[in-house]
Amino acid sequence: MFDKTLAELAKGLDAGDYSSVELTQAYLTRINAEDSRYNSFISVTAEQALIQAKAADTRRATGGAGPFTGLPIAHKDIFCTEGVRTSCGSKMLDNFIAPYNATVVEKFNAAGAVCLGKTNMDEFAMGSSNENSFYGPVRNPWNTDCVPGGSSGGSAAAVAARLTPAATGTDTGGSIRQPAALCGITGIKPTYGRVSRFGMIAFASSLDQGGPMARSAEDAAMMLNVMAGFDPKDSTSLEHAVPDYCADLSQPLQGLKIGLPKEYFCADLNPAIAASVQAAIKEYEALGATTQEISLPNTALAVPAYYIIAPSEASSNLSRFDGVRYGHRCADPVDLEDMYKRSRGEGFGSEVKRRIMVGTYALSEGFYDAYYKKAQQIRRLIRQDFIDALKQVDVIMGPTTPHPAFKIGEKTSNPIDMYMEDIFTLSLNLAGLPGMSIPCGTTEGLPIGLQIIGNYFAEAKLLNVAHQFQQATDWHLQAPANVCTGNNSQGES
Numbered sequence: 001m002f003d004k005t006l007a008e009l010a011k012g013l014d015a016g017d018y019s020s021v022e023l024t025q026a027y028l029t030r031i032n033a034e035d036s037r038y039n040s041f042i043s044v045t046a047e048q049a050l051i052q053a054k055a056a057d058t059r060r061a062t063g064g065a066g067p068f069t070g071l072p073i074a075h076k077d078i079f080c081t082e083g084v085r086t087s088c089g090s091k092m093l094d095n096f097i098a099p100y101n102a103t104v105v106e107k108f109n110a111a112g113a114v115c116l117g118k119t120n121m122d123e124f125a126m127g128s129s130n131e132n133s134f135y136g137p138v139r140n141p142w143n144t145d146c147v148p149g150g151s152s153g154g155s156a157a158a159v160a161a162r163l164t165p166a167a168t169g170t171d172t173g174g175s176i177r178q179p180a181a182l183c184g185i186t187g188i189k190p191t192y193g194r195v196s197r198f199g200m201i202a203f204a205s206s207l208d209q210g211g212p213m214a215r216s217a218e219d220a221a222m223m224l225n226v227m228a229g230f231d232p233k234d235s236t237s238l239e240h241a242v243p244d245y246c247a248d249l250s251q252p253l254q255g256l257k258i259g260l261p262k263e264y265f266c267a268d269l270n271p272a273i274a275a276s277v278q279a280a281i282k283e284y285e286a287l288g289a290t291t292q293e294i295s296l297p298n299t300a301l302a303v304p305a306y307y308i309i310a311p312s313e314a315s316s317n318l319s320r321f322d323g324v325r326y327g328h329r330c331a332d333p334v335d336l337e338d339m340y341k342r343s344r345g346e347g348f349g350s351e352v353k354r355r356i357m358v359g360t361y362a363l364s365e366g367f368y369d370a371y372y373k374k375a376q377q378i379r380r381l382i383r384q385d386f387i388d389a390l391k392q393v394d395v396i397m398g399p400t401t402p403h404p405a406f407k408i409g410e411k412t413s414n415p416i417d418m419y420m421e422d423i424f425t426l427s428l429n430l431a432g433l434p435g436m437s438i439p440c441g442t443t444e445g446l447p448i449g450l451q452i453i454g455n456y457f458a459e460a461k462l463l464n465v466a467h468q469f470q471q472a473t474d475w476h477l478q479a480p481a482n483v484c485t486g487n488n489s490q491g492e493s
Helices: 008-013 021-039 046-061 103-110 153-160 177-184 217-227 271-286 299-320 336-347 352-362 368-389 415-422 426-431 459-472
Strands: 041-044 072-077 114-119 166-170 186-189 211-212 259-263 291-293 395-401 435-443 446-453
Touching: 008 021, 008 217, 021 114, 021 446, 041 271, 046 217, 046 368, 046 415, 072 153, 103 217, 103 446, 114 153, 114 271, 153 166, 153 177, 153 211, 153 336, 166 217, 166 395, 177 435, 177 446, 186 217, 186 459, 211 217, 217 435, 217 459, 259 271, 271 291, 271 435, 271 446, 299 352, 299 368, 299 415, 299 426, 336 446, 352 368, 368 426, 395 459, 435 459, 446 459
Parallel strands: 072 114, 072 166, 259 291, 259 395
Antiparallel strands: 041 114, 166 211, 186 211, 186 435, 395 446, 435 446
């Protein structure tokens, strides 16, 4: 059961092989037995999940079932979930019970999905390793000494460990794609504005975007069918027709033009990752695609531009957490200023404090033009690089990350080293483009991700391109040896 994809589980529910209650209880039992090794969940909502599963079974019995009715998933703990703790991985919100649902949660509830719980994450989505959580680091199921990636590491680890068939994530600078790559699953960051941010606790408002994390492109398409769409409650949501993302998955790739950015195949790229990505591209050529070298000349500027823009927006967004209205409040403050200082000092972790300080400095008088304005100008150049490249090709491909999963604690003393792990993913958020990561190999028992980038609103094309690769290969079916429950096994690139 645990090796089945969402699509396969849906067929089993349709055939009556099991009920949603039976399926949900099986996953809840597995989470209870296995998650102590991974720390992928912050909250498990067993009682609520079984109520939802029972309602789904009733809906099926009366003929009102949809494609998602009765399927269990998990939500990243950044999405407000009514009546459930929504912590954002922070002590600041450890006592916060959301009074309403995020639009993404509401959409899955309306589709009949079952929420197993809320997954662990880097505090306020700030991190590339999931070591910044108030609830402790998440461990990679492929090697529990290694990080799962961040900030959606809990969602990625839970899917990889077969604790949930799929999960929601958010991507501000690669936080869906990077953990998907390090945990050997499929994750897609949609076009900015494609998925509502209402009820998704803000980190950097012009960069944040929710998206699916699952075993396969087909599963991600099923999830995006639920998640995507205009939301009047989100001022950044875009009114753009939403296709059926499952409809064109089987379209052949004959004539597909793939661009290979020379900046992505650099000297710092791990040789095993380079080899696996090249092998994946050869597979695409066998499927009828052609390739050509392209240039994204401002790639090297993405990291410095991002780490001005994102902290600046975080500094503004996180000012609301002051101990006054909700969240952590220090004990016995002597006055208002003392309450502000101690509540924020106690409630925020070191990485969040670092980014707030950087952002506040960049926005301060005398530095705004030199830093924030300049970063926004670079952002425009990066966006133009992609626009120019995508006039020549249909999709762009390259590695998702420069290295495989690294050891827990290995990079915590050097923030710059940690930030560089997102060098291939940051640009898409700055440009607002869609991108996804799919498994394409392993090295020393750790997964490797292939990144696929498309034009605005080209999620259906990305999913088609990914699905065709997954029909021809089995990397997405590989499971960590210690969680494997079927015939799957680790492979080597």
